Amino acid sequence: MTDAAELRRRTADLLAAHPPTRLPPPPQNEGPAGPPLWSATERLDFLRARFDAGLAWVHFPEGLGGLGAPRALQAVVDAELEDAGAPGNDPGRIGIGLGMAAPTILRFGTDEQKKRFLRPLWTGEEVWCQLFSEPGAGSDLAALATRAVREEGGEDWVVDGQKVWTSSAHLARWAILIARTDPDVPKHRGMTYFICDMTDPGVEVRPLRQITGEAEFNEVFLTGVRIPDAHRLGEVGEGWKVAQTTLMNERVAIGGTRIPREGGMIGVAATAWRERPELRTHDLHQRLLNLWVDAEVARLTGERLRQQLSPTLNSVRAGGAPMGQPGPEGSGMKLAFARLAQEISGWEVEFLAEDGLTYDDWTLRRPDGVDFTGRQAGYRYLRAKGNSIEGGTSEVLLNIVAERVLGLPPEPRTDKDVAWKDLPR
């Protein structure tokens, strides 16, 4: 069994063989100091060596970036590398690959697929995106209509359809894709899961401009795209089962980070209150105090969830609450943060009075990631509207909490035993 001491030793060996050095910082007057700069080759060399040493995700098997160690011990490695100033793999940019594609490939992929995809995915050499949602199938994902048809007598599948809300599609080399392969069976049973090459002919990515004016997401049009059968993940018709692994891991990623007091949007609002006494009113004061309490409690609730999931903190407390895999409680946290972000950003626009009437920039931009506290109040207000929709609408998440946490009876379903082709659309 690989323990923390063993991982520290292996991390020290990696650092000795590949001592991190960084380029000198950019000269002054060129804007605020950003993250340290690394020469691209050196950074990649380090990340590849880290993957090969099994220190990328220690709970993965040996040879695939891990050592088969307990998942929680990753924190030990991360802390040592951070202290040493080692370059990271930019998880914000490759989050879909790390959080969703990788665990799915690990669980359902063939040996060839694991060997081919995991290393460049982790180092960030290849960016991934997720071709799940469709214009006609959002919350009801299993209703999707993108078709994949097996070529007669051949090894390829031919895919036609349209996907939407695809983050990173304009940067991605690969995509995880679910498509309908059998319309004659009920919707959950007729889907198959594929890996799609985003550079193939027939893949067209168009920016999807949002309420904020920018385009974080894309629409992806698939026209006669050929996917070799070797890029199928899991059995034909088992796509829903494979997708469940992806989606469970998506929810794991939410709420995992520690936030300081007044972290996030409430800090921006509180700072505005302190700096603009001339704008204060009693009504706004009462509402701000309410929001401050709610934000502090949401922070503590997330911290409590994190403590429950963190054996490094709790291993000494034998007999405490069960720990390890996060359950649907993460859905609850997402609900709270969505409501707070919307209310706080709305408060802030109102507080700013005349300044609240202005907007910083409507230019169509294509950011690599989302900055929920950056830009100005109007942007935050508009962007926060997505918080209760993306990654599961608040209404769907309330159903998940009700049924899986509280054990309430499920809604009656009229679509479960009907062939997909016979469903009303």
Next chain:
Amino acid sequence: MTAPVPPATEPDLLYSADEEALRDAVRALLADRSDPATVLAGLESALPYDRDLWCALATGIGTAGLLVPEKLGGAGASAREAAVVLEELGRSVAPAPYLTSAVIAVTALLGCDVDRADVAGPLAALADGRTLGVLALPLTTAPGGAGEPAVRADADGALTGRVTSVADAAAAELLLVWAQGPHGPAVYAVEAPADGVRTEAVTPLDLTRPLAHLALDGARGSVLATGDRAREAVERALLTGAGLLASEQLGIAEWCLAETVRHTTQRTQFGRPVGSFQALKHRMAALWLEVASARAAARNAADALASGSPDAPLAVAVAQAYCAPVAVRAAEECIQLHGGIGMTWEHPAHLFLKRAKADQLALGAPGRHRAALAELAGLGAP
């Protein structure tokens, strides 16, 4: 205005194995001796609370002495453990004077000079549950709100004055009175019943926490603390009471949610369990989120009080501002989602609503705590 200083160390928001064991013991006792039906029946009797139950809880399990160091006759535990007891008392809505005697009065005594025999003696008696004590202030008094005493003491220690709405006062044997003495405000000990002490029972909204007005007419009191020490003792008692009340509110909310889920899963209307209707399940899921959040807030307050953290006043203000309305909402939802049975006397939901609503006023209403927070968090008023 500057931003609040964050706590020096991360709070421990979980329950230890010892705390879970304590919970199991208290829960088993309360399930056996004080289920809601028994509580309801007991309220029709003349007794303010069930002496045998209190004896088993306070002395038998030893919960009354949790906050008292071992060398002073207690269990040497902390606010974290006392909070667990209060969660269970909230969940069973048991009429037990735990908050008033074992938390508030004990903390007030701990703030006096415990090397003095006339402090250590009563403290040990409260710690083993033999004696009930209360801090003689209105139940609504918020931390920082004790203000000028309503009672005056002459040079001989004769106390005169009136204190309204004191919780559990009628049953108390020791009254800790905040009184204006010859040299300023001080804490006096008064034995009750004694000459010159009269309690007038008030009909309370919350039947499970009896209230009385206290009239002192030349009652004999002995000085336990004066000056800053007295002020700090009272302030600490109110702060600890308010912080741990959040755990009682959590327990109330938890029972209300669990009962509502149980009921709506079993109750059938329109051909299916009412708990399968989205309009209802969303309300229960939203309540679950509030209860989970209230737990984090209450644990944070208990942990800050236990560790003597300078963050305690802020943690308590946050916990009270958040947990009080959650308990009320949980009880109100419980009644609504139970339908007709929820508004009857026979169903215990009303006991939880009455406790939750009275708790919202106790030790400072949420608005008082938000006002305190405005100062503590550097968010001054216009």
